Amino acid sequence: MSIAITGVGLLLPGLDDPRGLLGPAVxxxxxxxxxxxxxxxxxxxxxxxxxxxxxxxxxxxxxxxxLDGSGSTVPGDRVGVVVSTNLGNADTVCRAVETIAKEGTAGLSPMDTPNASSNITASETAIRFGLRGPNLTVCNGVTSGLDAVRWARLMLRSGRADHMLVLGVEPDNPVTRRLMDGPVVDGGAGLVLSRAGEGRAARALLGPPVRAAGLAACASRLADAAPGPAGWLTEDPSLVPPGARHLDLSGWGHSSGALGVLQCAAAVGWADTGHTGPVHALLGGPGRAPVAGLVLTPPGPSS
Structure with missing residues (x-):
């Protein structure tokens, strides 16, 4: 069963077209x-x-x-949501902790406390658009974005949903800047994943997710899965084979949980600009840190 990206929503300061991710940051x-x-x-x-x-x-x-001007065009119970964010509501949580320390629980605002839930973005999205399929948030460190895509793919392959909305989002505020020691993207990307052939035409096709014991091993498995000229989305240029193109999204600021989803959006931009080779997305830290990879390919004429 082929899984395709059938919709993209890019949201970064100064950029809303995934093709712009292939160039320098704004x-x-x-x-x-x-x-x-x-x-x-x-x-x-x-x-x-x-x-x-x-x-x-x-x-x-x-x-x-x-979604169109009159609302949803498909049954909401067959559409799920997966959100990837590591920092999303950190400002709310810190503010609540500070309030409790100074004023006790009586000082908390009943309008603000729901935002302290780690699943708040996923649940609010489901409520607003009537999406009653599987609903979860992934807060999984450096690999979180690709892990969210992997979970969405699993929901589709298992028949739990016909379409999955994947959001990778991180806000830029004083709390997140302190946590990341610098500016945060203040945005991210949304994807709709569908079984190939359902919904609109595919924007890119997803290969099986790759896991390995380290970055080099994961890069090797990605190259073996889709050999030939490719784009490489990684923050470590030493992993890019000779002749391949290195695509670096770090200029937009710390992406954290949004990065893997932004990588998938960049793969759509790669296809939209006429490239026919695959894109290899790679996330992970040094040493024994978790590593995740994914091959994305431009759709064929019949996709």
Missing amino acids: VGGAPVDPAALIGKKGLRYKDRATQLGLCMAVAALTDAGL
Whole structure:
């Protein structure tokens, strides 16, 4: 069973087209204004990550043909949501802890405390768009984005859903900057994954996820899975074979849980610009840190 990316919603300061991920990062782009993109209704009391996630969801679902001006075009009980974020509501949690320390639990706002749930972005997205399929959040460190795509792929292959919305989102605020020691992307990407042949035409095809004991071993398995000229999405240029193109997304700021989903969006941009070779997405830390990889290929004429 082939799994395809059928919709993309890219959301970064100064960029909303996945083809732009193949070039240099936009420096000094204006922060995303969610109200300008999807209207103010329903955004009040939502944390920044959730507001950004809702914007990505609208763009990705619309691009996939699952959402139009009148609402959802498919049964909501066959559409699920997976969100990848490591920092999403860290500001809310820190604010709640500080309030409790100073004022006790009586000082907490009943409108703000729901945002302390780690699944808040996924649940709010499901509620807003009536998506009643599997719903979960992955907070899995450096591999989180590709892990979210892997879980969405599993839901489709097991028959739990016909389409899966995958959101990778991280907000930029004083709390996340302290945690990451620098600017954070303040955005991310949304994808709709579908069984190939369902919904709109495929934007890219997903190969099986790859796991290995280290970055070099994972890179070798990716190269073996799809040999030939390719684009390599990795933060370690030493892993890129001679003659291949290195695609680096680090210029946008720390992506954390959004990075793997942004890599998949970049693979769509790769296909949209006419490349016919595969893209190898690779995430992982040094030593014994977790490592994940994925091969994405441009769709064929009949996809």
